Amino acid sequence: MADLLTIKNLRIEATAYPPGEAPRHLVLVDGVSVSVQKGRVLGLIGESGAGKSTIGLAALSYGRGGVRLTGGQVLLNGRDIRAEGAAGLRALRGREVTYVAQSAAAAFNPAKRLMAQVIETSLLHKLMTKEQAEVRAIELFAKLGLPNPETFGRRYPHQVSGGQLQRAMTAMALCPKPDLVIFDEPTTALDVTTQIDVLAAIKEAIRDTGVAAIYITHDLAVVAQVADDILVLRHGKAVEYGATDQIISTPVQDYTQALVSVRRIDHAEKSDAAPILRVQGITARYRGTDFDVLQSITVDVAAGQTLAIVGESGSGKSTLARVITGLLPARSGQITFDGRTLSPDLANRSKDDLRQVQMIYQMADTAMNPRQTVGTIIGRPLEFYFGLKGEAKRARVQELLDQIEMGAGFENRYPAELSGGQKQRVCIARALAAKPKLILCDEVTSALDPLVADGILKLLLNLQAQEGVAYVFITHDLATVKAIADKIAVMYRGKVVRYGQKSDVLAPPFDDYTDLLLSSVPEMKTGWLESVLKTRKMESAGN
Template sequence: MADTDHDRPLLSVRGLRLGVRAHASGEPLRDVEIVHGVSFDLRKGRVLGLIGESGAGKSTIGLAALAHARGAMRITGGEVLLDGENILALDNAGKRGIRGARVCYVAQSAAAAFNPAFRLGDQVIEATLRHGLATRAEARVRAVELFRMLGLPAPETFGRRFPHEVSGGQLQRAMTAMALCPRPELIVFDEPTTALDVTTQIGVLAAIKSAIARTGTAAIYISHDLAVVAQIADDIMVLRNGETVEYGPARQIVERPVAAYTRDLVRQHEIRHDEVRDQSGRFFEMTGICASYGSVPVLSDVSLHLSKGQTLAVVGESGSGKSTLARVATGLLPPRQGTVRLDGADLPPRLNGRSKAHLRRIQMIYQIPDTAMNPRQTVEEIIGRPLTFYHGLRGAQKRARVADLLDQIDLGPAFLDRYPAELSGGQKQRVAIARALAAEPDLLICDEPTSALDPLVAAGILRLFLRLQQERQLSYMFITHDLAIVQAIADSVAVMHRGRLVRFGPRSSALRPPFDAYTDTLLASVPQMRVGWLDEAIARQAAGIASPD
């Protein structure tokens, strides 16, 4: 019996294969397959989550569902049936006709999706007008409806703003409005909340979920965070190396995963540092810190301390002052008031006033290692520079020490002659850690060092931090907006909000109720690894109920 229109999936992907044109040593140009025969169905009003590490093929498959292959990618096999029609067989004009009208894409970086010279409202309705789907007046009414649906402020006038006049979370919702405006049948969301802090993320997730439910649009939601995908998706496909690892209902994937890799994804949320240690020591201390950028105050009377060999987690949403605190600690931003002390001695407020010993003892590890590495230097040169600068090592002695450091971070001497471009994200971050360790520091200031990494890679980096701390008695000031990381590594916690310290103390008490309103909101915004958590969080917010213990 033939499928009725009601029974037939909106989107059917069958045996999808993608490759990239590449040379193999001495061989002619050929296709290297990176997606290997992936298949799935998606019905109207439902969401399919694509989950997996970097390089798994998530974004490549999502774009192929729009009949698009990025850069040197080529769709080499299979079918993508949109309402029964194989859109891969369309000519270029046919593909352009469906993109932005029947199928739309929401990227990770909303800032890159908008032209800063034009008002948001004009950009939101652009595709709708280009495809002749509505008059300008009708499109503007539709945009205002979407701004209201997505919880944007002053929806009647929001579209008059320019991109730089709204927050990151608001810009991400505006990009979702831009995708929904033409009333598409399918939207691909590609990591739309990855760059957002947890309190902003929950609002965007709730807005996206509500908009999908109210419009009946089908969606593919791509992420490396299984806890996030579990809140949005009806079904989940777990991908690795371009192949399907596991595919099924979201509840089954989260609660009863079959594949070992999926079980690892679930378990990575369970890393915990449960040891309780005496935190009365003041090996590192910041007292009465006030700091500004020009005439704009950023930090106000912040005081905290850290014991030797322990970890202080500094948490808060974007703009709370976390990274500014790190800049003050390292001397990159002299405070207007207050002192920074290490091992009982005051540190000069400015970087250029600190001695080589001061610089050696406090090292920094950044969120994006690419920005802190010279792409023209080998791993040996990158790690070797502090060995020469601080310890005078050269030649064979320096190379041997670099190899030893690579062993400590679980890479090994095979990486000595590689360049940053030849390393994965997790490998680059390990090299950044080795470079910091080369100075033989006492305190590592870590600014979101795992937020750009896949969950399993990030979990490995956290375990490395814990092991190195035990072996070397290192102290960490760990800046993060991820409360799961706080549970994994912190001895003490400092919660920042709008430049002020709103909570500080041992983790056991800082994360125990009763909470101040802001800390309660922060804790309640961390996605939990269970289906239905987002709906419960939204209901609690609407009712004004505090988060559960």
């Protein structure tokens, strides 16, 4: 069969302009060759910076920012689209190739109704009349499982949920009947329970319309469900290219093997011990609202152990962390730390109480002052809590840097000069600097690539063994929970629906929600998606 898209020896470059330095030339993609046949799905997989999206967008001959396609060929329906002029590219974009972005919430224009945006491409390229396009859009809404497909298009983007927007974006991409759709991490930003439904909807839509697709993701388990072939990328180069079954079951390259085995850290649960933190009957709501986002939450955190709080977005996980720190005073209930009752409000806690509870955030980027060096960032709690200065402070900073496995020379760097994993390590060091007995970790590995996230989890476990610090580990990712938790609390809509030692919580019989949550985690085998959709007890809600 003739190839729909053939990429030969593609080279993509960009020029970076770091402030205060000479412009740097970067090669984003080098010597990648791949092809997609009609009606087949190619998975592109790799860590961030591997060049996945860049290659995906190359199929539209589009470069983000200053990205340039500088070598090789991109043959679409037999012609080299790199040779097309601006008008030729406009004619193929949206007609032959369409694009589904990672964050549908950002990729829809907030000022226009969904229907107008979904049919815009079909009208622009004069592929259908307005009536025909609307009929097709409604069919697609129905196929993708959107509620009230007849009227769905009248809504504005802010009026529907993230999962629905992602489906609407898929409908928008399929509406003009393209030959090829680029899916760029379409489910990454969604909850695991929503992801499974969107994934199933996308897969069905691809099958029914017979369109070819490139599916970009960093999650091998996800891509295994939809792709016929997989191309593994690293640092802009192809690592391994083969049929999905082969990549999953018999990967040849070391890097692919590491990706396949990445989810296999297991942490033996410690037996329950005396609690360092007791949260009893906490109820809380945000100012100016009349809805309790937390309803009588009662959990304990054992000294030197990890309580994982797991649930989907909106379940109240992060709010619970804010209540524990005192940022959001509880309306009722009690927080006991090390035998003392903590004041609900941050402002009334002693400096020592503040020191004992530290926090690490999901976005290490925004949790650090970009104009301070690593040394200043880690040194600040040393000064504030222990009055360390000069040489003593410097020595302690170095000690902390050693603990987070980032040797000498890092204290003079700025956050912008660190990788995502290194930034998160600095945040961990800053929390450790206060010598706390409890660290609240709010989705600390969610923004990281799997292999980097693994490194962070191992570091946290080591630090717990050395320092005896307890963690409250907030996450939506069950693999992370299995890797780090001693106790687990499952939260759903502001309540704890399941709580106990890890082995008990993860052993059947399950309540309906925990079953849904556990069964929604993609497994690295083909055919998992179909089997799980048949057997689960509860429909996922709110997507």
